[in-house]
Amino acid sequence: MTTTTxxxxxxxxxxxxxxxxxxxxLVGSAFVVILNETIMGVALPxxxxxxxxxxxxxxxxxxxxxxxxxxxxxxTGFLLTRFPLRAVFVAAMTSFSLGxxxxxxxxxxxxxxxxxxxxxxxxxxxxxxxxTTILNLVEPARRGRMMGTVxxxxxxxxxxxxxVSGLVLNSLSWRWMFWIVLPIALxxxxxxxxxxxxxxxxxxxxxxxxxxxxxxxxxxxxIYGLSSIGESATGHTPVPVWIPLVVGAVALAAFIARQxxxxxxxxxxxxxxxxxxxxxAVALVAVSMMALFGTLILLPLxxxxxxxxxxxxxxxxxxxxxxxxxLLAPVVGRVFDRVxxxxxxxxGAALTSVALWGMxxxxxxxxxxxxxxxxxVMSIGLALMFTPLMTSALGSLxxxxxxxxxxxxxxxQQVAGAAGTALFITVMTRRTTSATADGTPLVDATAEGIHxxxxxGGVISAAAVGVALLVRRPVPVEV
Numbered sequence: 001m002t003t004t005t006x007x008x009x010x011x012x013x014x015x016x017x018x019x020x021x022x023x024x025x026l027v028g029s030a031f032v033v034i035l036n037e038t039i040m041g042v043a044l045p046x047x048x049x050x051x052x053x054x055x056x057x058x059x060x061x062x063x064x065x066x067x068x069x070x071x072x073x074x075x076t077g078f079l080l081t082r083f084p085l086r087a088v089f090v091a092a093m094t095s096f097s098l099g100x101x102x103x104x105x106x107x108x109x110x111x112x113x114x115x116x117x118x119x120x121x122x123x124x125x126x127x128x129x130x131x132t133t134i135l136n137l138v139e140p141a142r143r144g145r146m147m148g149t150v151x152x153x154x155x156x157x158x159x160x161x162x163x164v165s166g167l168v169l170n171s172l173s174w175r176w177m178f179w180i181v182l183p184i185a186l187x188x189x190x191x192x193x194x195x196x197x198x199x200x201x202x203x204x205x206x207x208x209x210x211x212x213x214x215x216x217x218x219x220x221x222x223i224y225g226l227s228s229i230g231e232s233a234t235g236h237t238p239v240p241v242w243i244p245l246v247v248g249a250v251a252l253a254a255f256i257a258r259q260x261x262x263x264x265x266x267x268x269x270x271x272x273x274x275x276x277x278x279x280x281a282v283a284l285v286a287v288s289m290m291a292l293f294g295t296l297i298l299l300p301l302x303x304x305x306x307x308x309x310x311x312x313x314x315x316x317x318x319x320x321x322x323x324x325x326x327l328l329a330p331v332v333g334r335v336f337d338r339v340x341x342x343x344x345x346x347x348g349a350a351l352t353s354v355a356l357w358g359m360x361x362x363x364x365x366x367x368x369x370x371x372x373x374x375x376x377v378m379s380i381g382l383a384l385m386f387t388p389l390m391t392s393a394l395g396s397l398x399x400x401x402x403x404x405x406x407x408x409x410x411x412x413q414q415v416a417g418a419a420g421t422a423l424f425i426t427v428m429t430r431r432t433t434s435a436t437a438d439g440t441p442l443v444d445a446t447a448e449g450i451h452x453x454x455x456x457g458g459v460i461s462a463a464a465v466g467v468a469l470l471v472r473r474p475v476p477v478e479v
Contacts, residue, residue, distance in 0.1 A: 038161030068120035070219035077407035096122025104178035131406035148333020166315025211267035214255035221248025281393035290420030321379035328383035340473035341388035348384025353461035396474035
């Protein structure tokens, strides 16, 4: 595998014509589809009014999206092994485009949820596809730089979702959140049908139906249960939270046992966890995603319910952090290629912890610049962590495990994001309810709840600082 000698753009294998163009297309497509994961949150109040549904029903726009991702992502390792890259890309973008069209034209709320589900199928396929392609095209010495670009998709797209929706809703209907995305998705589909090359060698492997069923029960049960914990704190849940959590946990145990039994025929090859670098890095990625999604759900609530900002103002306050993460990601990737992960991950974990502890001081009198500064510091810390951790985790695996490693990382990101959201929202809700019952005004009670939730985030992030010292430069296994 050879590389070009220029510095920009990041070099992919010169043996594959148009490799850089292919990766650029995949990155752009992945950014668009991942953006939709968090774009609906700010629009929920307007949707509740238009479709006359309560908050518990409206939340299914996000919950259904996450559940679909949880079911589809675990089978992407099989799909990327069995089918050509081009076929998977076309299927992903076709599904996403169709879902976007259905959502934009939805006459009733169930149709809108259905559109989100179809969108999520395409979204679930795209990230493992992008990561597997990069691992196959880019030599180890240059992967950090390229994975820095991938980090923009993983971290910045969800982070700026509320900003984008706030800007759209300030002057247009919620439907334009889909109409604006649709032509971009269709353009990506058309270009992909022409440009995407089959850079992997498909292998005829059988899928184990039992594993598919168990993974669907395990990951959908866990994510639904975790997503329902915060709602249960208010006493409004369609089913007791412990039911999906128990079903998910039991199914997960059975799924793991079955994968170990199947070995080479596993739906998700758990041999990736035998690699220490992969296990440590993935654990820290999970903690980072908990912090990112937890604060993404708390800060908008704080800005609107405590400081009284509008949706547009909230989006603009959160924008500098998202932009900072995006600008730093490629730089961090280049530095990683020179110095390895630990000099970046350890300071990143420390900065993230400092920012979360700083956020515990937020109250009704905190100024907007203070919130922006703390969010930017946390974004810098996460930017220093995401690229080195992703590259260390996946770069330490043998080539035949790339697709399984990327599917596992993507799955754990979803579970960790749901867990972070559940933890933060549950603590906030319980503390707010308790303070309100004691006679504290609602605004002050909400501020107390957010303070309590961020205390938990600070404790988790402090533990991550110690684990960050265990990260090592990956030693790729050639097969």
